[in-house]
Amino acid sequence: MGSAFLLTQLGTHAAQAFARRIGELDLTPPQTGLLRAIAGAPGSSQQALAELLGTPATRLVALVDGLEQRGLVERRRNPNDRRLHAVHLTDAGTALMADIGRVARAHDDAVLAALDPDERTRLRELLGKVAADQGLTPGVHPGYKTLR
Amino acid sequence: MGSAFLLTQLGTHAAQAFARRIGELDLTPPQTGLLRAIAGAPGSSQQALAELLGTPATRLVALVDGLEQRGLVERRRNPNDRRLHAVHLTDAGTALMADIGRVARAHDDAVLAALDPDERTRLRELLGKVAADQGLTPGVHPGYKTLR
């Protein structure tokens, strides 16, 4: 079995483990990714977020709906162009980002438990090299994108 | 962003790329994994295959149906216990395994294009260490398993 298979195998495993962990905050991985995107570019339009994540705008509506109902994000109308909805984190959303960060660090540590600090650094370098070569957007999970 | 995120990011990317490639053989990744499992343990019952892959037996029925209709596998009744269906590759199925191997090698090479042979070896060692520690079954994709 090739290394790329090991990569998908471990990637799926890590994704499943993260889904379980983040579920304790009542979040799904797509919701978490969207929160991260909003935190990184506050006030973006839904179109811009859809573009960044590589997903249909229609999917964003439902995702934003869910987060808005829980008071984690809010849509603000732009007075200059009333078609746009600028999406922002609320205070509760900002506070939740800290929890997400903690969960992510714990997840990272659990997945890489078998490696010592030097090995982790080496792994990070190798994966970073591959990710850059493959054209992956830093911080954006490719699970939003439709394959074709 | 932690290394585990890089891992899920790259794992998903590699899985998507593999799905595209293997689609050229008119196969889905789950079908490919099942073919591999059957090749590795010919004559297994569907229950045994379901157990190995970590998936409900009901899901196997549909998967085997699809492969059987294409003449890639066949169900053989066991005369001693007529409840069991031993699943085998046909000649066409065996031939297809060679094509799958070629696709997998090409995929591997494309994903790891950024790394030289030494780096690939090093990556393989590190990933193998993590996979063993995380209790992953060699050759079995965790995508079959239900998360809870």
Add this chain to the structure above:
DNA sequence: TATTGTTATACTCTATAACTATA
């Protein structure tokens, strides 16, 4: 007429539960 966001609809994949046949 073009663009942002929304709603309605359909499709794919998978799981749960009920059913058939063999033991």
Add this chain to the structure above:
DNA sequence: TATAGTTATAGAGTATAACAATA
């Protein structure tokens, strides 16, 4: 009564297309 396999049904997640508001 228990087990292997199957069929029927329902649910989650996502995409496609039609629609409303604004420019």
